[in-house]
Amino acid sequence: MSKNKFPVTPAIRFLRAHDVVFEPREYPYVAHGGTAQSAVCLGVDEHAVIKTIVLQNEHKQGLIVLMHGDKHISTRQLARDLDMKHIEPASPEQANKWTGYLVGGTSPFGNKAGLPVYVEATIYDLPEIYINGGKRGFLVAMAPQGLQSLQPQSVHVATDVA
Secondary structure (H helix, E strand, O other): OOHHHOOOOHHHHHHHHOOOOOEEEEOOOOOOOHHHHHHHHHOOOHHHEEEEEEEEEOOOOEEEEEEEOOEEEOHHHHHHHOOOOOEEEOOHHHHHHHHOOOOOOOOOOOOOOOOOEEEEHHHHHOOOEEEEEEEOOEEEEEOHHHHHHHOOEEEOOEEEOO
């Protein structure tokens, strides 16, 4: 497989620099298609497609949470667990400024600001995950243990989609 066949994003450079084994996967991006769209295109379970969510606390400090595609984040529980008063989604503009990625193409790997990363603990129970590679329509398949290069903190903040 030619290295030039897939985009070389800051995320891909990060993964290579940390010797994380991954397989690039491209799919036709659809605005607002989310993880359901990518799961269908790649023929995988949406639970294994991992969302990269950029949030901010009451001091306007950013953080990233990695969550199953078919789950939501309990920001209330996350705030409690992190001893913060309030956590909310960052605006798309702020998320872009912190990460260097566009919404829909946000990767936890190689983000500009080096935001702290939190991972839903049950993600480690999966045999393989699909996570954004730093461009819309571009995921990387990898073992969940590859997330360790981010030095994430595990959390239990998943809730079912209503």
